[in-house]
Structure formats: C-alpha cells, structure tokens
Amino acid sequence: MRVAGSTRLPLSGGMSDDQKIATRLVLNFPGFEKTDSEAQLGRLLYSANGSGKAWGFVSERTETVHEGDSHFTAAGFLTSGDGWQTETRVVQFRWNDIVHGYEFAPFPAGFLRSLGKFLHFFTDGTVKRYLQASWRYFGFTIYPFLVCFAFAFLAGGFFHFVLSHAGLAGWILWAVLLPLTLLLTLMFCRWPGEKLYIPMTIADWGFARDMIERANPEIEARFAEFGKETAREIEISRHDEIVIVGHSFGAVWAVEALARALRDNPELLAGKQLTFLALGSSIAKIALAPDAQWMRDSVAVAAGQKNLFWHEIQTKDDFIAFYKAEPFKILGLNRPADFRLQRIRFSEGIGKKRYRAIRKSMYRTHRQYILHYDKRVLFDTMLRLFGPISARHLATLSKPGETGL
Numbered sequence: 001m002r003v004a005g006s007t008r009l010p011l012s013g014g015m016s017d018d019q020k021i022a023t024r025l026v027l028n029f030p031g032f033e034k035t036d037s038e039a040q041l042g043r044l045l046y047s048a049n050g051s052g053k054a055w056g057f058v059s060e061r062t063e064t065v066h067e068g069d070s071h072f073t074a075a076g077f078l079t080s081g082d083g084w085q086t087e088t089r090v091v092q093f094r095w096n097d098i099v100h101g102y103e104f105a106p107f108p109a110g111f112l113r114s115l116g117k118f119l120h121f122f123t124d125g126t127v128k129r130y131l132q133a134s135w136r137y138f139g140f141t142i143y144p145f146l147v148c149f150a151f152a153f154l155a156g157g158f159f160h161f162v163l164s165h166a167g168l169a170g171w172i173l174w175a176v177l178l179p180l181t182l183l184l185t186l187m188f189c190r191w192p193g194e195k196l197y198i199p200m201t202i203a204d205w206g207f208a209r210d211m212i213e214r215a216n217p218e219i220e221a222r223f224a225e226f227g228k229e230t231a232r233e234i235e236i237s238r239h240d241e242i243v244i245v246g247h248s249f250g251a252v253w254a255v256e257a258l259a260r261a262l263r264d265n266p267e268l269l270a271g272k273q274l275t276f277l278a279l280g281s282s283i284a285k286i287a288l289a290p291d292a293q294w295m296r297d298s299v300a301v302a303a304g305q306k307n308l309f310w311h312e313i314q315t316k317d318d319f320i321a322f323y324k325a326e327p328f329k330i331l332g333l334n335r336p337a338d339f340r341l342q343r344i345r346f347s348e349g350i351g352k353k354r355y356r357a358i359r360k361s362m363y364r365t366h367r368q369y370i371l372h373y374d375k376r377v378l379f380d381t382m383l384r385l386f387g388p389i390s391a392r393h394l395a396t397l398s399k400p401g402e403t404g405l
Helices: 037-055 096-103 109-123 126-133 135-165 170-190 198-212 217-236 250-264 283-287 293-303 327-331 352-358 362-370 381-386 391-396
Strands: 023-029 058-066 072-081 084-093 241-247 274-279 308-315 338-344
Touching: 023 217, 023 250, 023 381, 037 058, 037 072, 037 084, 037 362, 037 381, 072 217, 084 217, 084 250, 084 381, 096 198, 096 217, 109 126, 109 135, 109 170, 109 198, 126 135, 126 327, 135 170, 135 198, 170 198, 198 283, 217 250, 241 250, 241 362, 241 381, 241 391, 250 274, 250 283, 250 293, 274 381, 274 391, 283 293, 283 327, 293 308, 293 327, 308 391, 338 391, 352 362, 381 391
Parallel strands: 023 084, 023 241, 241 274, 274 308, 308 338
Antiparallel strands: 058 072, 072 084
16 A cells, blocks of 8 residues: 655554553664764664655654663654654664774784685585575685685786796796785785675675684674673663664574573563564674574574564575565564564665665665665654554564555
C-alpha cells in the first residue's frame, strides 16, 4: 500500500495500544567504524531529521550522559509529529578504540599481521562456508586477496623486466626479485590500496580472526561490559518497547551482549517487548568459522527467547552482508519463534543522485542502513527508532521483500 501526498503516519485505523509507542529504549551497536559515541549520536539525530522531512516529524536531543570510563553514552531524544510525541532513550555503545588498534597499527607490521589472520579464513574452511552461504559475500571475502595478488603480479612483472634487462639471471635474479616485489606490493597496498579500502578491509579481517579465537583481551573485556550494561538497561526499562540494533559487526556485539545478559538472568525479558534489529549483519561472518562455537551458542540463546522478535534486513545493494542467506538456516540453528527476514532496495528510499553517489563505494552503501531516506519507506531505520509505531508492527505492515508504504 502506498500513500500519496500526505505525510501522516498510519497511526489510526484499528491500531492496538502495543503498536503505539510513547517511550522507547534503543540499545545501538555500531559496526567497524572509527567514530566515537558522540559522533554516532550526532549522525543519528541528523538522520532522524533527514527521514523526518519525508515523514513529517522533527527530532531533538534532550540530554546526553556519559559515565566515567564506560564505553557507552546515553542520550534522550524527543520526536514530534502530527498529533504525537515519542521519547527515545538511546544507549550508544562504542568500540572505536578497538578499531583504532587495528586500523592505525604501524604499517607494514600491523598490515602483515592482519593479512596472516585474513588468510587463516581460507585455510580453516571458513571461506568455503561463505561460498555455500552467499556467493556475494564470498566475492567480498576474496576481494582484498585478488587486489593484493594483482599488486604482486604488477610489482613482480615490473622488477623482472628491469632486472632481466640489467643482466641478472638464475638464483641471483630471484634473490633480488622477491624482496623488491614484496616491498613494492606493500607500497601498492598502502597506495593506491587505501583508495580501494585494502588496509581497512584487512584490518577488519584481522579483528574478526581475533574475535573468533578470543585472542584480544580488549574484545573480551568489552563483551563483558556490554553484557552488563545491556542487562541493566533492559532490567530497569519501563519503556513501551526495547529495540536492540546491530549494524554490520554491531550485530555480533549485540547478540553476544544480549546472550550474556540472558545467561545471568533467564527471565530478563519477562514482560518486555523486545525487537532485535539486524542490519547488514556480520553474525555469520563470525559464526560460520569452525572455532566460533561460542558465537553459535550465543545466537541460539538469544533466538530462543519467546518475547523476542528478530528482524533481519538485507539488500542486494550491499556486498558486505549475507544477502539471501537466512542466518539460522546456514548456522544450523532453530529460528526464533517470531522471526522476519526482509529484503529491501535502497533505491526505493533515496533519490537517484544520492543512490548513484553511495554506489561508488561498497562501504558507503553498507552504511546506508543506518542513514536517512529521502522517501517514505517502511524499512527506514529512523522510523523504527524515533517514530510512534512499534518496530515489530512496522515489520508486519509489508510482506517480506516489499518496500514502501
């Protein structure tokens, strides 16, 4: 169903009280990004008002609280529309300092360490599982490998030509050729590789391997902190609904935090209305690895909650996600009792010029899940976080795969 002209939300017409939201708690887990909590919250406000131009609402931040050395920031938002107001408490979790440890590691030592960890995904059978689950994600996985191979081929070909014409041959040629090829390949990976996201992508894979193997104490400490804060926020919440948002790698942090909270208190969700919103999720990236049984166990704990609605949103536009792969099926786990897999198209929600711009970068495209839309579409994340309709009800207003209102 599409509505032309009016920006009024479908708030009337037989909606029950549990579909109308006056207060909402959002636990927001970001992906592999260098930005801190304050920048993330600023982007949320900007995106909320961006979507508000299409829907006819305005959002403002009412307060911001950061507790000491914690790695999360709480902020209040008030959103007003035609005859309604919704208060949203956002707890913005952050792990950008951990990202910095991988992205800003000294080059080339840090790059080579992460490169070795990346290659482990090929040797332990994980990449084969990616191919079985989603050929598009397999393509994303081998992308940096192919680029690095191309750089090595160009570097090797160049030096072989130069050294051969200089009269070198046999073992002497190779003794000189190999280190020079390695050096130039690394220079290519730095530039123009940076323009092709090679250092960033390899750092991402290095982080993923450390997470799988539980090799980084900082990751383990952050898991514990996020789990405790998630438990505390849910326990004291008296909001009309709770939405846990995990974008990309954020979905991994989110599901582990929720699972830890539930292990400590199995009755945590009693009487709560909770939606787990997975946007371009990287859960399978971790959970498909043979050594990540702990992740599969955590997904099973979260998915087994009867009061939880799991909403998975995917798009063909996004190469950095498991498009058309049902997470529970490929992991060999039972579906949640209340589960929805929705496939969308970004082009239906944003203008042609902006769509063409974001498509120039797979990372900008991947980020669109958590940005505003120019048109009224039901998969608008900002509508779910700040609007007057429950995230669960919004998900049921269109059939899987359909977009628009």
